[in-house]
Amino acid sequence: MDLKNIFRDIKLTKTEIAVLQYIQNDPEKCIREGIRTAAAHCYSNPSSLVRLAKKLKFSGWLEMVYFIKFNITMPKLDVTNDVDFMKIQPVEQLNPLLQRLQHDRILIHGSGFSQLIAQYIYNKFLVIGVNASLALWPDYEILEQKTAAKFDSIWIVSKSGRSSSALSWVKALENKDIDLICFTGDYQSPLAQAADTSFIIHDPQKFDDDIYWSNPFFGYCILGFEHLLKQWFMQK
Numbered sequence: 001m002d003l004k005n006i007f008r009d010i011k012l013t014k015t016e017i018a019v020l021q022y023i024q025n026d027p028e029k030c031i032r033e034g035i036r037t038a039a040a041h042c043y044s045n046p047s048s049l050v051r052l053a054k055k056l057k058f059s060g061w062l063e064m065v066y067f068i069k070f071n072i073t074m075p076k077l078d079v080t081n082d083v084d085f086m087k088i089q090p091v092e093q094l095n096p097l098l099q100r101l102q103h104d105r106i107l108i109h110g111s112g113f114s115q116l117i118a119q120y121i122y123n124k125f126l127v128i129g130v131n132a133s134l135a136l137w138p139d140y141e142i143l144e145q146k147t148a149a150k151f152d153s154i155w156i157v158s159k160s161g162r163s164s165s166a167l168s169w170v171k172a173l174e175n176k177d178i179d180l181i182c183f184t185g186d187y188q189s190p191l192a193q194a195a196d197t198s199f200i201i202h203d204p205q206k207f208d209d210d211i212y213w214s215n216p217f218f219g220y221c222i223l224g225f226e227h228l229l230k231q232w233f234m235q236k
Contacts, residue, residue, distance in 0.1 A: 006207040016052050019038070020052075022042050027066075027068055031069075046061075085220040086202065086224040089192065089198040089200055094231070105131045105133075105149070105150065108122050112163075113159070114158055118157045124229070152178065153179035154169065156169055159203060160185065160206075166190075173194075181196065182195040182198050183201055186200075199224055201224055
């Protein structure tokens with residue numbers, strides 16, 4: 001996993017990146033041997049490592065090491081056995097959403113791996129008679145110009161909730177009377193914050209933008225969507 005993606009908003013020097021990679025390779029060793037040994041291995045000094053921790057908004061060296069251990073290194077070991085995989089934000093929006101499902105004209109969008117989930121949702125909607133369309137076009141404004149169809153709600157799938165495609169759609173939907181529903185792994189992402197209803201799917205590899213490590217996120221998206229349909233069938 002590329003550490004530069006995790007701390008993408010902070011400009012890091014080559015030495016600072018080397019320190020972070022050293023911690024990532026063996027955080028237990030860094031905890032056991034301490035900051036002085038780590039500094040020596042990275043041809044740096046303890047005070048520089050403390051400054052790096054502060055620069056990354058940690059209280060100190062140990063908090064930085066533990067963050068990397070539990071959020072970056074450990075998830076590689078096994079992240080496919082989680083149970084509590086979905087939260088709804090805000091939860092009171094669920095029932096109104098389900099009640100409109102049969103009547104809304106829905107447009108579904110996802111790019112990359114998320115496109116596969118968007119395709120699944122679209123296919124399932126077709127089977128149960130929901131009026132849905134699938135948009136593979138990355139730019140909503142151009143799509144809107146090319147079609148006369150008007151949509152009641154837009155469903156966007158985005159693991160990070162901050163991909164260029166998702167953010168382009170969010171911006172295009174500003175000040176439009178269209179509900180935005182999303183499936184994303186980050187409740188703090190611009191997509192989740194902009195959506196009327198957000199389905200926050202558990203993502204143990206939140207910073208793995210290249211989708212390299214094993215990750216149940218996309219499987220959880222399908223499970224979460226099927227859970228929604230179960231609630232819908234129970235309402236009907």
